[in-house]
Amino acid sequence: MSQEYCLVASGLQYDTLNNNYRQKNGRRLTMATGAPTYKIILCGEYGVGKSSLFRRFMNDTFSMEKGKKSTIGLDQASQSFQVGGEEVKLTLWDTGGMERMSFIGQSYYRGANAALLCYSINNKETFSILSQYILDIVMNAEGAKIFLCGNFADCEAEDRVNDADIENFTRECGNVLSGSYQVSCKDGTSVKDMFADMARVLHRENAKKMTLRKDLVIQPGVTPEDDDIHKKKCCTSS
Amino acid sequence: MDEEYDIIVLGTGLTECVLSGLMSVGGRKVLHMDRNKYYGGESASLTPLDEVYKLYKMGDKAPEHLGRGRDWNVDLIPKFIMARGKLVKLLIHTGVTRYLEFKSIEGSYVYKGQKDAIYKVPSDEKEALSTSLMGIFEKRRFRNLVVFIHGFDKNDPRTWKELDPQKTTTKEMFEKFGVDANTQDIAGHALALYRNEDYKNASMVEFIERVKLYFESLTFFRDSKSPYLYPLYGLGELPQGFARLSAIYGGTYMLDKEGCNIVYDDDGKVIGVESGGEVAKCKQVICDPSYAADKTKKTGQVIRALCILNHPVANTKDALSTQIIIPQNQVNRRHDIYVSVVSYTHQIASKGFYLAICSTTVETDNPEKELEPAIRLLGSIEQKFITIKDMYEPVENSEKSGVFISKSYDATSHFETTCDDVLDIYAKVMGEPFDFKKDERLEQQQQQDEM
Ligand SMILES: Nc1nc2c(ncn2[C@@H]2O[C@H](COP(=O)(O)OP(=O)(O)O)[C@@H](O)[C@H]2O)c(=O)[nH]1
Ligand SMILES: [Mg+2]
Numbered sequence: 055m056s057q058e059y060c061l062v063a064s065g066l067q068y069d070t071l072n073n074n075y076r077q078k079n080g081r082r083l084t085m086a087t088g089a090p091t092y093k094i095i096l097c098g099e100y101g102v103g104k105s106s107l108f109r110r111f112m113n114d115t116f117s118m119e120k121g122k123k124s125t126i127g128l129d130q131a132s133q134s135f136q137v138g139g140e141e142v143k144l145t146l147w148d149t150g151g152m153e154r155m156s157f158i159g160q161s162y163y164r165g166a167n168a169a170l171l172c173y174s175i176n177n178k179e180t181f182s183i184l185s186q187y188i189l190d191i192v193m194n195a196e197g198a199k200i201f202l203c204g205n206f207a208d209c210e211a212e213d214r215v216n217d218a219d220i221e222n223f224t225r226e227c228g229n230v231l232s233g234s235y236q237v238s239c240k241d242g243t244s245v246k247d248m249f250a251d252m253a254r255v256l257h258r259e260n261a262k263k264m265t266l267r268k269d270l271v272i273q274p275g276v277t278p279e280d281d282d283i284h285k286k287k288c289c290t291s292s
Numbered sequence: 293m294d295e296e297y298d299i300i301v302l303g304t305g306l307t308e309c310v311l312s313g314l315m316s317v318g319g320r321k322v323l324h325m326d327r328n329k330y331y332g333g334e335s336a337s338l339t340p341l342d343e344v345y346k347l348y349k350m351g352d353k354a355p356e357h358l359g360r361g362r363d364w365n366v367d368l369i370p371k372f373i374m375a376r377g378k379l380v381k382l383l384i385h386t387g388v389t390r391y392l393e394f395k396s397i398e399g400s401y402v403y404k405g406q407k408d409a410i411y412k413v414p415s416d417e418k419e420a421l422s423t424s425l426m427g428i429f430e431k432r433r434f435r436n437l438v439v440f441i442h443g444f445d446k447n448d449p450r451t452w453k454e455l456d457p458q459k460t461t462t463k464e465m466f467e468k469f470g471v472d473a474n475t476q477d478i479a480g481h482a483l484a485l486y487r488n489e490d491y492k493n494a495s496m497v498e499f500i501e502r503v504k505l506y507f508e509s510l511t512f513f514r515d516s517k518s519p520y521l522y523p524l525y526g527l528g529e530l531p532q533g534f535a536r537l538s539a540i541y542g543g544t545y546m547l548d549k550e551g552c553n554i555v556y557d558d559d560g561k562v563i564g565v566e567s568g569g570e571v572a573k574c575k576q577v578i579c580d581p582s583y584a585a586d587k588t589k590k591t592g593q594v595i596r597a598l599c600i601l602n603h604p605v606a607n608t609k610d611a612l613s614t615q616i617i618i619p620q621n622q623v624n625r626r627h628d629i630y631v632s633v634v635s636y637t638h639q640i641a642s643k644g645f646y647l648a649i650c651s652t653t654v655e656t657d658n659p660e661k662e663l664e665p666a667i668r669l670l671g672s673i674e675q676k677f678i679t680i681k682d683m684y685e686p687v688e689n690s691e692k693s694g695v696f697i698s699k700s701y702d703a704t705s706h707f708e709t710t711c712d713d714v715l716d717i718y719a720k721v722m723g724e725p726f727d728f729k730k731d732e733r734l735e736q737q738q739q740q741d742e743m
Contacts, residue, residue, distance in 0.1 A: 127540055151540075156547045157329070157330075159331045159532040160528075160532070161529045164524075165393075
């Protein structure tokens with residue numbers, strides 16, 4: 055078998071098969087840094103602009119193409135952010151359009167640090183259904199922070215989702231929300247700021263947790279010592 | 293629904309999901325439906341634990357002492373992944389690895405009838421010499437066989453030890469090395485993972501390749517003690533990963549669909565699939581046996597006992613996961629019995645609990661008794677759930693109708709036969725065998741073009 059790959063320990067007794075480490079042209083692709091990485095999943099109704107957010111996040115573009123065509127073959131992208139002088143990585147996951155006529159399946163939620171709940175400001179239905187999504191997130195991605203994102207801010211409509219609606223919703227959810235944003239994927243308004251803010255909130259939260267658990271030595275994926283474990287356990291075979 | 297598709301896939305078991313993914317990546321327009329409202333069919337992992345009690349008609353609620361129901365993801369079919377097997381090749385080739393996290397199984401054991409005990413399967417020449425499975429002289433003979441297998445290269449006659457690979461059967465090879473019946477059982481059933489004795493009269497080359505796969509899988513991780521991997525959160529993650537792959541390459545998913553009846557024209561060729569009065573048109577259908585009962589035949593039965601334990605299995609060094617093989621000859625049977633154990637470290641049970649699944653191919657009309665040698669090894673059991681399932685495979689030439697039917701999941705302890713089925717159906721549907729190297733070549737081509 056010519057394909058070489060490397061298995062990496064992702065915690066003390068963890069072995070992870072990770073495609074990022076596949077050998078390519080004799081040069082191994084390694085993670086650029088040991089920067090902390092947070093997984094964010096996109097949730098919300100079909101058509102509210104999740105894939106458009108994904109596209110903005112990935113390469114800051116926009117397409118009027120609907121549905122699958124705009125993100126074929128892609129559902130995962132990473133970007134680096136600076137939080138108080140530290141590098142932080144966000145990995146954004148798109149649904150792959152599975153929500154169109156079906157369910158997403160639990161495996162999408164595994165290990166998510168945050169969920170970005172999307173709705174269309176123009177379409178109250180896409181907003182009022184969000185409590186159901188919150189239930190799914192709480193069930194399947196324990197401990198994930200939930201953020202709210204109203205898209206289509208560029209559009210004018212008569213019956214828009216307004217501040218009072220959002221306030222009510224936040225209260226009903228018992229303050230599980232860690233942030234609320236309004237953006238337009240079409241003209242790009244506030245999209246970058248939103249992700250930067252999420253990076254900040256997630257990293258602060260994590261830093262808090264880490265100081266609480268300082269006496270626990272192991273912090274998989276975070277501490278520099280962990281990087282050494284990666285190197286040691288890394289092996290290739292052909 | 294009124295759209296037209298190249299292929300409609302029915303059922304979201306692992307076989308169907310892998311095929312759906314490969315077809316979508318290959319540019320086919322795929323509609324994938326399931327009667328259930330969850331992914332995975334028989335290869336789903338049930339959650340919360342209440343669902344398991346409901347399925348086995350044992351009430352609506354799991355007992356409280358089993359912990360939080362949501363921490364459970366209970367497989368119905370016990371299988372492990374050979375670290376160097378075909379499923380890993382498919383996972384890496386398609387990039388589905390990025391959705392999953394694996395742990396290696398901590399131990400691999402084999403049962404010896406004479407001593408009524410389990411022993412660690414020797415994982416290299418050194419362990420072959422130190423094992424207490426065999427007597428002192430037998431150990432040396434076994435080691436010589438292992439060394440021969442390691443060195444064997446079917447293209448290099450110097451490594452053949454005067455055994456013609458074309459003509460020599462495994463039995464003849466065993467005779468040459470003088471290994472006894474017990475050692476043959478360990479080599480054939482615990483290393484080559486054959487389920488019955490047919491292999492002895494087949495070519496030694498296949499045997500050697502299977503043992504090599506075992507050893508290569510073992511060395512896949514630096515410190516692994518078994519050749520197997522297991523995905524965190526249960527096997528149900530596998531079909532979901534491939535379903536995602538299919539979706540991001542344009543596949544459409546519909547769950548919870550009633551009916552899903554295949555519609556044929558007057559010549560018996562498939563024209564579509566009906567659900568809720570609507571027909572989605574297509575040229576081909578891929579499905580599990582339950583969607584095309586008229587084109588399948590029963591091939592036997594498999595019995596599985598799902599056992600919840602609150603302790604590791606005795607004599608496995610408190611392993612949090614393990615496989616135990618009971619070779620048929622050791623208990624006077626015609627098929628091996630398998631035990632696979634996983635636990636809370638794999639996110640499939642709540643803290644402190646283990647899930648052991650015993651399984652075998654049914655031989656008598658008292659199948660539960662057939663599993664006794666395995667159940668005995670487990671010690672005290674919190675709860676046992678028994679399933680006896682008919683196994684089906686397509687009747688001959690059923691694919692002439694354009695309907696390609698997968699086989700039921702057999703009693704083997706790993707996914708190699710499932711992958712054979714996937715690759716076989718792929719070749720029939722696409723008209724050419726699956727090419728693991730194709731993407732690499734394309735990549736190289738593109739890089740050359742860029743230069
Ligand atoms: N005017 C406007 N159109 C948008 C915006 N965001 C997305 N769209 C369009 O809305 C449609 C659905 O978006 P998509 O990202 O596919 O939604 P998804 O189903 O949630 O992934 C596409 O045609 C997009 O071009 C926005 O902010 N403003
Ligand atoms: Mg989308």
